[in-house]
Amino acid sequence: IVSVKRSRHNLFCYVEQGRGENVGDRFNFELVHMAPRELMDAVHNQHNSDYFYYMTAPLSESGQKQVASIFSLNNENKIQASTKRNPPPSVWIGGANSTTQSHYDVADNVLVQIYGLKRVRIWSPSFHWQMHVFPDSHPLARKAQIDIDSFDQPPLMDIILSPGDLIRIPAFWFHHCEAIDGASISLNQFFPSPSAQAAAALLNFPPLSSIPATERLLYLLADQTNFFAKIYHSRYQPLANHYQDMHETSSASSRTKIQNNNNDVTLPVARFESYIQRIRDATGPHAADGVVEIALAHLVELWAMYWFDHRAARVCTFLSTYNTTT
Numbered sequence: 001i002v003s004v005k006r007s008r009h010n011l012f013c014y015v016e017q018g019r020g021e022n023v024g025d026r027f028n029f030e031l032v033h034m035a036p037r038e039l040m041d042a043v044h045n046q047h048n049s050d051y052f053y054y055m056t057a058p059l060s061e062s063g064q065k066q067v068a069s070i071f072s073l074n075n076e077n078k079i080q081a082s083t084k085r086n087p088p089p090s091v092w093i094g095g096a097n098s099t100t101q102s103h104y105d106v107a108d109n110v111l112v113q114i115y116g117l118k119r120v121r122i123w124s125p126s127f128h129w130q131m132h133v134f135p136d137s138h139p140l141a142r143k144a145q146i147d148i149d150s151f152d153q154p155p156l157m158d159i160i161l162s163p164g165d166l167i168r169i170p171a172f173w174f175h176h177c178e179a180i181d182g183a184s185i186s187l188n189q190f191f192p193s194p195s196a197q198a199a200a201a202l203l204n205f206p207p208l209s210s211i212p213a214t215e216r217l218l219y220l221l222a223d224q225t226n227f228f229a230k231i232y233h234s235r236y237q238p239l240a241n242h243y244q245d246m247h248e249t250s251s252a253s254s255r256t257k258i259q260n261n262n263n264d265v266t267l268p269v270a271r272f273e274s275y276i277q278r279i280r281d282a283t284g285p286h287a288a289d290g291v292v293e294i295a296l297a298h299l300v301e302l303w304a305m306y307w308f309d310h311r312a313a314r315v316c317t318f319l320s321t322y323n324t325t326t
Contacts, residue, residue, distance in 0.1 A: 004039055005029040005054040010097045012054040013143050027101070027140060029054075033046050034311065039093065043183040046095025055093040059187075082284070087190040094179045102131060102144040102176035106199070109169040111177075113161035116184035120167060121148070121155040123174040125290030128297075129234045131174060136301040137312040138239075145238050148176045161186075171196040172283075172291045194282040199295040201225035202275040203302060228322035236316040 005012055007029040034042065041085045042053045092100075103153065104125065111120070123131070130153060131144040160180070161167065170173050171193035177186075279295055280288040308314040 001033050002036060002039055002055060002057070004032050004034050004042075006032050006051050007054075008051060010052045010099050011101045011141050012052075012094075013103070014056075019288065040110050040183065041145070043093060043095035043098070046098070047182075049095075052098050053093075053095050053096045056090055058088045058090045089187050092177075092184075092186040092188065094184055095236055096179060096182050097183070099178040099214055100176065101140075102146075102148050102174050103142050104128075104133075104172045104174050105169070105190065106171055106193065106196040108171050108193045109175075109190055110166060111161070111169060111186055111188045112166040113163055114185040114187055115163055116182055117188055118161045118184050119178045119180050120157070120159055120161060120169075121176045122157040122169065123153065123155050125172040125174070125287045125294055127153060127174060128290055128294050129230060132234050132238050133294075135235045135239070135312060135315075136298055137305055137310070137315070144174065144176075170287070172287065172294055195279060195287075198275070198278040198282040199291065199298075202272075202279065202285045202295050203299055205271065205275060221300065226322070227296065228300065228319050231300060232316070232319035232322060235297075236319055239316075266290045 009026050009028070012029065013027050034106055039055060042049070042051075046053060102121075102123070130151070132146050132148075134140040134143055134145055155176075159167070172195060216224065248300075276292055279292050283291045304315040304318055306314070308318065
């Protein structure tokens, strides 16, 4: 028996674990349990059904047993699942038009087509503002809120993968993957990314408890680049209905504006800038600006969630006070 996502909509997203917010009608699904033969019959005949089906599973030892039952494999066909450095590969199975919504990953990704055809559209990290990525606190973090088929920016790549084809997708690059003309089966493997590792180092500096340094750094971001307003317009404003209390009055302990902290934090600021340069060096010139902005937006949300006791609505209210781009 395998676990399969079933939906009346063709868009599927990985939902971040431990986050129970409603993901919206477009991305809602029910989890059903099917025999392997039932799954393959369902995806092959999806064009005649009211439902879309999608299954993904890591090829751990238990996952390989599920996949082996689908393909009628024996132990001699066992796939090398993982190493200490890399997570296990994953299998992706869907019927015609079953689609993984545009998103970015924080690892380099190699996608291999096994069966059927898959359309893959790719955009640079620099399009993250236009993609209206869900906030980091949302269960669909890293995914685009927009309707990709109505997006007015053409992808950098728009290709069809046939069996035996593979593509490498760097970390932070947006990709929208759609099964076409029937059932599709793919495998993917994530690998550590130098740009993601450099971004992770930035997110760990300074510590959340270091209020003077974080206030000074946030002040620089908000004042010099209008950065908070961009985060608000791109990520939070489209979700006004999701955050019904987005304009609630902040409590006495909540901040409304970041103040210019006059303490001597020259060293932290210099180190902060050095971390940003590491991201640029690890990423390369074609995507560096976008990756730096994604990392900084994540950092702002991380700090704000800490300060506002992990209440996303208050983070939204806080960012809306910088709403100066309208």
